[in-house]
Amino acid sequence: MKRNIYISNMDDSKAMQIYMEKLIPNVKASMQEISTYDALGMITWEPVYANESSPCYNASAMDGIAVVSKNTKGATDTSPKVLEEGEDFEYVNTGNSIKEPYDSVIMIEDVVNESKGSVTIIAPSHPWQHVRPIGEDIVKGEMIVPSRHKIRPVDIGAMLSGAVGTVKSYKRPSIGIIPTGSELIEDFSKLEEGKIIESNSSIFKGRAEELGAAARRYPPCSDEYEALRHKIEQGVRENDMLIINAGSSAGTKDYTAAIIDELGEVVVHGVALKPGKPTILGIIGGKPVIGLPGYPVSAFIAFERFVSPIIHWMTGSNETEYEFIDANVSKRIPSSLKHKEIVRVNLGYVGERFIATPLTRGAGVTMSLVKADGMLEIPRNSEGVEAGEKVSIRLLKPICEIKNTLVSIGSHDVIMDEISDIMSMSSGHVGSMGGIMAMKRGECHIAPIHLLDEESGEYNVSYVKRFFPDGGKVLIRGVKRLQGFMVKKGNPKGVKSFKDLSRDDIVFVNRQRGAGTRVLLDYNLNKEGISAEDISGYTREMTTHMAVAIAVKSGSADAGIGICSAAHALGLEFIPIGYEHYDFLAEQEAVNDSRVREFIRILKSQEFEDRLQSLGGYKIEDSGSIIRVGEQIGE
Amino acid sequence: MKRNIYISNMDDSKAMQIYMEKLIPNVKASMQEISTYDALGMITWEPVYANESSPCYNASAMDGIAVVSKNTKGATDTSPKVLEEGEDFEYVNTGNSIKEPYDSVIMIEDVVNESKGSVTIIAPSHPWQHVRPIGEDIVKGEMIVPSRHKIRPVDIGAMLSGAVGTVKSYKRPSIGIIPTGSELIEDFSKLEEGKIIESNSSIFKGRAEELGAAARRYPPCSDEYEALRHKIEQGVRENDMLIINAGSSAGTKDYTAAIIDELGEVVVHGVALKPGKPTILGIIGGKPVIGLPGYPVSAFIAFERFVSPIIHWMTGSNETEYEFIDANVSKRIPSSLKHKEIVRVNLGYVGERFIATPLTRGAGVTMSLVKADGMLEIPRNSEGVEAGEKVSIRLLKPICEIKNTLVSIGSHDVIMDEISDIMSMSSGHVGSMGGIMAMKRGECHIAPIHLLDEESGEYNVSYVKRFFPDGGKVLIRGVKRLQGFMVKKGNPKGVKSFKDLSRDDIVFVNRQRGAGTRVLLDYNLNKEGISAEDISGYTREMTTHMAVAIAVKSGSADAGIGICSAAHALGLEFIPIGYEHYDFLAEQEAVNDSRVREFIRILKSQEFEDRLQSLGGYKIEDSGSIIRVGEQIGE
Incomplete structure (x- = not known):
């Protein structure tokens, strides 16, 4: 069987440049003429000029009376003038036409002594007072919006005012998306070992729609050469651009590159981008056909890098600039010289x-995209970024949202x-000791900790004293939570105590060093004189309670320690071990911070x-409640 | 006829507070359960938790071979191991299930000597190497997104991966919009004196849709009590919220408040907000019914102030924060104490x-909304903002877009x-002298000028020398443009020369002081010994060529001076007068600025x-070409 293991490692910018040079002569954006009423979000093909002036006549700017200005001269408080309706004035509402001989409007509020057929005025009216001249808003022939402009609600308003009934806009390009892989399913009820719910195509579809394209998802295509070839031909025929998801790597059933090569041209296969390396940039019948990697994060990054710019170009969009901010990285991020x-x-x-x-760097972790606030680009030929280094981050959320978030x-x-469902909070999980270190480096507002003092049997306070000898910190009392042994339903191996963990037939799963739960284990092992070496699986470390639970659930371990929830x-x-204090370390001044105050309010709330x-x-x-460390708890 | 001239002047925040207090007990947001595939842009009603783990089995993370790790121990370059298919290994693609006894994957790239049924390896494989454990991405029961979260493409991907097939979301509230006014038309062919193309309802509809509501525009309703009352009853019945546009002021036919009062309650009528004062905040049958002012800018501002927050609340959106930046105002902005x-x-x-x-403050100028980059709020009880003062501006465009714009x-x-159709440029029109002053204050990158030296008859250079005696400025050569007399088609009054302007039967329309065209006029009047006082209309000043043209076109003047285009x-x-130089003043260093360089490139281009x-x-x-001032032109 042919295997595509020879893929290149081309610089991503060079890849894009070579690709675009081949695409541009072939791919044309297309134009459509649409009703102005339906133009929201469309991008103008050419400048839009007003067909008529607005207003198209001299219009009253107020509710009041239209008068001839020269006839109002001399009216004052002491020598008012009486005007006759139909002769000296006419009632007008805002927007009414001001016709000869009238050249001026007096606001109704300034008219006194209204009686049938006549009014009294006590001040003169200047020529063209309260009159909107023809074209005050828009002059016939004026450019309302330029080309390549994304039409907003106010633009529609202005175009209608300028009697522009139809707009020439870029037509939404149609993007076809073919998921491939015999393991992919769409029917959740068929989820079983070896099967994966197909989700990437929905991410692509959503992004394509956000970028102004029309997207069409095809059902997952199995890993069969003929079926895939047939599907790709159909996809190219029915769309302006085609995305094939997965099959771009070097597996036994990765046919995508071979088929593109057969039907058209593979321009690039493999880029120096991580995640995203096994991307294929191809052309079939003059249309872009792109193979994206299968892992969700790789797929997303490669989409943003290669597909988005082409959609922008096809939709006529100008919005290719992103917002960046400067930030300090909280820990070292090593990177390979080989790729960006x-x-x-x-x-x-x-x-x-x-x-x-940095969030987890695993290419399979969709949740790292869900949780990301920004993207950091580490260039090729860089060994990475040092802790504390200032870097430029591409924002994925508005700055104000980030500023409002409790860390x-x-x-x-x-x-x-x-x-975090009640207030805006981002929550990093590095264990209690990791939290103390983050607080030391000034990287968080609060650090949740549950650290048992092995000598005193007391929680948290002694650790804070030890790590912050100069004081200035407080503990916000959190909750008492139940820790215990997690075992399979029915406790088939009868785990009841720490002693049981050293049994030969028990495989344990542990937490990472620095986790409060690990401290709890070690404290108890020490107390009961059990050696860590006697526990099978002591060295297998998970970083969250849920990860321990899932190891037990899936049978790769018989027991773990974690929280009841x-x-x-x-x-x-x-099987309960006992309650522990799960508290929040914070700077003393932080209790005045609005985000921390909101957090405290929630802790005290009935909802919580x-x-x-x-x-x-x-x-x-x-x-x-606030515990000032160094003084009595509860003070 | 009853006239609603007594409207209050309530603080806008207080008005909103009183209104919300009345609304909240009555108005309920509603929930819907939708397919995850259709959830883009919807807002979660409750947190979304994963139904299954992803992956839901231990999965190969690579294309390669699944092996039993302990059987690979000791394999090296010098003592390779041969493995038999079906016994020691199985081929796996990315995503395949790793079943017992296999516990590890070797990448295909690291396999050597592949032959039928066997492979050779030259390095051992560690337990769980290249295996994605169950739940690596998402653990069953994990919160994927919180409540009140706007669903993005990656969220859909994560929800599908977590086997979440349906999502509970806020239902889009339905917003009815009734334009009122017998002067409003929708058929452009009926545009005539006294008629206005109805455009506000489309702005509201677009904004409501952008905010996640469903909007329904009703045809314009005439200013008749019964018709409007009937329409309002229908609108309330058919929608969750109703907007009535215009009829909120004090004109003879402003029935909106009276009808709301009759059918429900007018909570507030009149707020201390400019533009936007005659807003009506009402409730009918427990539903919000809001009367917005008729002028497009007033309508838009009042919509943003009163309608948007209610839509946000009904849609469950959290996005009520705006981005602000600090800016210095370029000129004094007086404001009344009476209103915000x-x-x-x-x-x-x-x-x-x-x-x-500041852009024009006229409430009727939609184009000021189209052109606005930001909004400045001047509080009540403030007399305004002084030139140069630092203020906080709510952004309407991304900062990077503003930074890229040539001013x-x-x-x-x-x-x-x-x-501006070719590059990003904002263009303020204050006349040539205004441009020179703006450049002096450092408020623009370029200042277009066409100033005739009355002594030398030369353009621009002498002015730059006079106003910038210390140098440091350049002129970017622009175009030569034809100035002339603008008269009605056929030149019915036979205007041919400056002398004709002083004729008794000619009404002239002038440009503002400081405009180059005004300088041109004065230079010629002076040369020919004509007195300004002899010209009827000399004191009527317009600020653009188009405004002069429209005055002539509409018959309010017989002649003006302006450019051919x-x-x-x-x-x-x-009737041509002659060519003049229209050039661009800039700082000497500015010619290295990327925006100015792009501008110069365009001036030299064939497209231009x-x-x-x-x-x-x-x-x-x-x-x-660049003219260094103080040296020979063309050097």
């Missing part, structure tokens, strides 16, 4: 500066998700208590 | 600061519109020459 890398980041606004924290870095708990969420059996109730395994005790 | 005023501004980025220049302030010419645009007769040709009345001579 696009890193998804969370952005936080802490202490008057933006902090960029939490530290231990993970399901309640953080619930709070995580066990509940996955329907696991839960209700949510805890339904999660299970939590206790509320003085939640939201 | 919203001023539309152009924004320019000149010399590392943002400059805000031109000075004399007006139709060619500026044409250039303006006369052509309106089909006027044009072609456009001049079709406008008529221009000559190209060294266009785009």
Whole structure:
């Protein structure tokens, strides 16, 4: 079987340049003439000029009376003038035509002594007072909007006012999307081992529509040469551009490049972009045909890099500029010299500066796109970015939204998700010790921690004292939460104690170093004199409660330690160990920050208590109260 | 006839507060359950949790071979291992399930010596290498997006991956819009004196749709009590919210408030907001019914202030924050103590600061909305803003777009519109002298001028020398343009010379002081010994060529002076006076600015020459060449 393992590693900019040079002579944008009423969001093909002036006559600008200005001369408080209707004046409403001999309007509010057929005025009216002259708004022949302009509601208003009934606009290009892969399903009820719900095509469709294209998703095509070839021919025939998703790599069933080569031309196969390397830029019958990688993040990044600019060009859009901000990265981001890398980041606004924290770099993690506030580009031939370095981040959200967001870095708990449903909060999960370090570096507003002092058996306070000997910090009392052993439903292996973890027939799954739950385990192992080496799986580390729960659920481990709510969420059996304090470390001044105040308000709210109730395994005790560290708890 | 002249002047924030307090108990947002595939742009009603993990099995992360890791131990370059298909390994593509006994994947690129049924490996494989564990992307029960979240393409992707097939979202509220006024028409062919093309309802509809509502425009309703009452009843019945446009003021036929009062309650009538004062905030049958003023700008501002927040609330949107920037205002903006005023501004980025220049404040000028880059709010009880003062401007365009825009302030010419169709340029029209002053204050990148030295008969250079004695400026050669007398088709009054302007039967229309065309007139009057006082209409000042042309066209003047292209645009007769230099003043360093360089490139381009040709009345001579002032022209 032929295998396409020889793909190039071309610079992404060079790839795009070569591709566009081949496309431009072939691909034409197309024009349509549409009703102005339907033009919202369309992009003008040519400048739009007014067909008529607006107003197209001299119009009263007020409700009042039309008068002949020279006849009003001399009217004052003390020598008012009486005007006769039909002779000296006529009633006019705003917008009425001012016809000869009238040349001026007096506001109704300035008219006194109205009686049938006559009025009294106490001030003269200047020529053209309160009259909108012809063309005041728009002059016939004036350019209302230029070409390549995205039509907004006010533009439609102005065009209608200028008697422009139809607009020439770029026609929405039609983008066909063919998902490929025999493992892809669309019917959720068929989800089983080896099957994946097809989702990339919906991301592409949504993006294409946001960019002003019309998108058409085809059903997933199986990995069969003839079927795919047939589908690609159809897709090219029916659309202005075709995207084939996956099949662009070097697997045994990756036919895309071969078929494009057969039907047209593969211009580029493989770019020095991570994620996004196995992209194919092809042309069939003069139309762009692009093979995108299968992993959702790779697919998205390659779409943005190669497909978006072509859609922009086909739609006539000018909006190819992105907003950038400067931010300091919170940790080192190594990168390979071999490719340009696009890193998804969370952005936080802490202490008057933006902090960029890289999200997981796995190409399969769609959630890193969902959670990203920005994108960092690390150029080829760079070894990466050092912690603290200032970098330029492409924004994915408005700055004001980022500024309003409370930044939490530290231990993970399901309640953080619930709070982020009530207020704007971003939540990084690096364990309790990671949270303390982030607070030390000024990268977060709050750090959730649950750290058991192995000597005193007390939670959190001693750690804060130790790591912040100069004070200035407070603990915001969070919740008491139940930790315990998570095991399969029915507890088939009868796990009841820490001792059981060292049994030969038990495979354990652990949390990472620095996690409060790991500290809890080590404290208890130490207390009971159990050696870590006796526990099978002690070295297998997960970074969240849910990840531990899923390892147990899927059978790759028999037991793990975690919180009750995580066990509940996955329907696991839960054997309680005990309650612990899950609190929030913060700067003393931060309690005056509006975001932190809102957070405290929520901790104290009934809504929060209700949510805890339904999660299970939590206790509320003085939640939201401030503990000044160095003094008595509860003071 | 009853007249609603007694309307209040309530603070806009207080009005909104009182109104919302009455609305909230009555108005409910509604929920709908929709297919995830159709959810783009909808707003989540509740948090969305994953129904399944993704992947839902341990999946190969690479194309390659699945192996048992412990059986690969010890493989090296020098002691390779041969594996048998079906026994030691199986071929897998990305996404394939990794089943027992396999626990690891070797990339196909790392496999050597492939032959039928066996492969050779030269390195060991670690447990779970290149395997995506269950839930790597999304864990069952994980919150994918919170409530009140606007669904983006990546959210749809993540929801599908999490087997979420339907989403509970806010239902789009339906907004009815009734234009009122017997002067309104929708059929352009019926446009005549006293008639206005109805355009506000399309602006409202577009804005409502942008905000996520469904909008329904009703045909214009005449100013008849019963007809309007009937229409309002229908509108309330058929929609979640109703907007009635115009009829909210104090004219003889403004029934809106009376009808709302009859059918429900007028909560507020009249707010201290300019433009936007005669707004009516009413409730009928528990639904918001809002009367908006008739002038397009008033209508738009009142819509943004009162209607948008209610739509946001009904759609569940969180996006109520706007982006602001600090800018210096270029000229004094007086305002009344009586009301809050919203001023539309152009924004320019000149010399590392943002400059805000107020656009016309006329409530009838839709084009001021089309041209606005931002909005300045001048609070009640403020007398306005001084020139140079730093203010906060709400942005209507992305900052990067504003930063990329060339700012031109000075004399007006139709060619500026044409250039703004080729590049991003904002063009303020304040006459040549106004341009020189703007350049002195550092408010523009270029200043178009055409100033005739009355002594030397030479254009522009002597003015630049006089106003910038320290140098540092250049002139970018623009075009030679034909100035002349504009008269009605057929020149019925036989205007041929400056002398004719002083004839008794000729009414003239002039340009404003500081306009180059005014200088040209005065130079010639002086040369020919004609007194300004002898010219009827000498004191009537227009600020653009088009405004002069329209005055002649509409018959309010017999003659004016202006450029050939303006006369052509309106089909006027044009009697040439002569060519003048229309050049662009700029800072010497500015010629290295990318925006100015692009401008110069255009002046020299064939495209520009072609456009001049079709406008008529221009000559190209060294266009785009740089004249260093103080040295010989053309050097």
